[in-house]
Amino acid sequence: MTSTHPEVLDEIAQLNERRGLDVMDLQIQLERAAFFLGRVVVLAVEGNKQIQICKAQAEAGEAGLQASLPHIDASIAAQRMAGFDSEASRSGRKAYRRTMHARRELDDHIAAYAGLLQHLNTARSFEYKVDGARSLLERLFNEEGEGDVMGRLGPLQRTSEAATDRTVAYIERRDKESEAEMAAQGKLQEADQILVPPDADPANPMPVLRKMIEVLTATSKGLAEVPDGIAELQALVSTIGADIEAFNNLLAHWQGAAPMPAALSGVQGNLAELAASLAVPVGPEAFEEHVAKVTMGKAVFETVAEMTTQSQDLRTSIKQRLHRAMDGLKAYVRRGGGR
Amino acid sequence: MNVEETRAYAQTANAEIDLGLRAMSPALESQRAFAESAQEVDRITGQIGVTLGQAMGFLATAMAVAEHIETTSKQIDGLLEQLPTSEVVEISSPNQMAGGIAGKIFEQVAAIYTRTSLQEETTAALRGIFVELKHPPDVNSTWVKLHHVFSRIYELIGKL
Numbered sequence: 001m002t003s004t005h006p007e008v009l010d011e012i013a014q015l016n017e018r019r020g021l022d023v024m025d026l027q028i029q030l031e032r033a034a035f036f037l038g039r040v041v042v043l044a045v046e047g048n049k050q051i052q053i054c055k056a057q058a059e060a061g062e063a064g065l066q067a068s069l070p071h072i073d074a075s076i077a078a079q080r081m082a083g084f085d086s087e088a089s090r091s092g093r094k095a096y097r098r099t100m101h102a103r104r105e106l107d108d109h110i111a112a113y114a115g116l117l118q119h120l121n122t123a124r125s126f127e128y129k130v131d132g133a134r135s136l137l138e139r140l141f142n143e144e145g146e147g148d149v150m151g152r153l154g155p156l157q158r159t160s161e162a163a164t165d166r167t168v169a170y171i172e173r174r175d176k177e178s179e180a181e182m183a184a185q186g187k188l189q190e191a192d193q194i195l196v197p198p199d200a201d202p203a204n205p206m207p208v209l210r211k212m213i214e215v216l217t218a219t220s221k222g223l224a225e226v227p228d229g230i231a232e233l234q235a236l237v238s239t240i241g242a243d244i245e246a247f248n249n250l251l252a253h254w255q256g257a258a259p260m261p262a263a264l265s266g267v268q269g270n271l272a273e274l275a276a277s278l279a280v281p282v283g284p285e286a287f288e289e290h291v292a293k294v295t296m297g298k299a300v301f302e303t304v305a306e307m308t309t310q311s312q313d314l315r316t317s318i319k320q321r322l323h324r325a326m327d328g329l330k331a332y333v334r335r336g337g338g339r
Numbered sequence: 340m341n342v343e344e345t346r347a348y349a350q351t352a353n354a355e356i357d358l359g360l361r362a363m364s365p366a367l368e369s370q371r372a373f374a375e376s377a378q379e380v381d382r383i384t385g386q387i388g389v390t391l392g393q394a395m396g397f398l399a400t401a402m403a404v405a406e407h408i409e410t411t412s413k414q415i416d417g418l419l420e421q422l423p424t425s426e427v428v429e430i431s432s433p434n435q436m437a438g439g440i441a442g443k444i445f446e447q448v449a450a451i452y453t454r455t456s457l458q459e460e461t462t463a464a465l466r467g468i469f470v471e472l473k474h475p476p477d478v479n480s481t482w483v484k485l486h487h488v489f490s491r492i493y494e495l496i497g498k499l
Contacts, residue, residue, distance in 0.1 A: 005422065008418050015414050019408055022404050022408045026405055026408065029400045029401035029404060030398070030401050033395075036391070036393045037391075039394075040387055043383050043387045046383055047383040050379045050380045050383065051380055053372070053376040054376040054380060058369070058373055061367075061369040063366070064362065064369060068359040068360070071359030072355070072356065075356045075359065078348045078352035079349070081345075082348035084349070084352070099352075099356065133376075133377035133380060133381070134381065136373075
């Protein structure tokens with residue numbers, strides 16, 4: 001036994017020495033693990049801070065979107081009152097559709113914020129909170145990953161501005177048309193009074209016809225401002241046998257490019273001739289010829305009415321009034337006007 | 340409705356959109372800040388996963404070393420039994436429980452690593468690790484140093 005004791009003691013010593021080294025190694029390994037666990041805790045603290053920032057920013061985001069809602073709703077109501085949702089212009093309807101889309105998007109974003117805030121208040125781990133934040137980011141940013149809600153609302157503002165400009169332009173155009181209609185109505189009433197004057201003297205039709213020429217000239221000036229109307233008017237001038245060159249001179253005058261012709265020939269001259277023929281005594285055999293000339297004058301009036309207004313209703317009204325006027329004029333001739 | 344009213348409504352509609360965008364402007368700034376913060380949290384979460392993995396790697400090594408200490412201690416105990424009772428051998432204090440403690444720490448950190456849940460669950464687990472290390476059955480100088488390191492962790496946990 002004694003011979004083995006030194007060997008056993010030696011082996012115990014070796015094992016003890018190795019165990020001592022292992023303990024030192026264990027210490028090193030645990031210290032390293034402790035270092036990284038400490039890092040984890042530090043990261044967790046930083047992560048918590050960032051989550052609190054996320055929460056504060058989400059609350060601010062939700063509040064901002066909520067604040068904008070009444071304005072967007074007010075804009076929608078005003079757009080409806082302006083007729084963006086029904087008539088007005090295409091740009092108005094486009095602006096209205098986009099505003100409604102933005103309104104729905106706002107609702108969606110506000111709901112997303114509310115959902116995230118609830119998630120941040122109840123989730124127990126970073127991982128779940130990060131999932132919630134990621135989900136919100138996906139909802140706030142579009143699928144293409146470009147821009148954000150501002151990126152989509154910015155164009156809406158431009159669209160709305162354009163719609164406003166165009167709608168105002170549309171309204172102004174409508175105003176002008178309305179004014180033109182009122183003016184045409186005024187002329188028509190004037191023509192009614194001229195053609196069938198309540199106090200017309202059957203023995204002296206010249207003032208009536210002279211006034212008729214003035215009205216025709218005035219409405220022809222309006223017609224001359226319409227490019228397509230010029231050719232039409234020239235064709236009419238030829239049709240009623242007027243001097244086209246004289247008419248062109250008159251047209252140039254209306255357009256400010258030439259002085260007033262010394263004598264109103266052409267259309268005016270032709271109508272003056274018409275007036276003169278009605279003014280001189282004629283026999284029954286010349287009656288139909290007079291009526292034909294009056295009918296030509298009526299055709300000019302009708303065409304002028306066609307060219308000076310875009311309103312179908314007004315055109316119809318003018319034609320009806322002209323019919324009545326011409327009937328009145330014929331009756332006036334039959335009663336012995338100009339004889 | 341007359342023309343002037345229509346024009347006024349169209350202009351009001353535009354002005355309200357402008358006001359809406361102005362009201363929303365701070366929210367958009369918040370949205371950008373939120374996106375940055377959320378990405379930072381995402382990054383931190385990833386980093387925590389990596390760091391936990393590193394801690395677990397060292398603990399796995401520590402556990403293997405601790406098991407080796409246990410084995411060596413058993414070998415020493417066996418040899419000591421061969422000696423007659425008259426023989427007295429001075430053996431430095433081994434950490435008999437080293438393997439058990441390292442194993443428990445490993446298991447807890449492995450559980451954290453698997454879940455990567457780093458709020459209340461994590462802090463509770465880290466506190467558990469600290470308690471294990473603060474009250475080892477065999478206290479010697481090896482653990483004193485570890486206690487110092489882990490008390491720092493404990494302070495940090497307390498701030499969570």
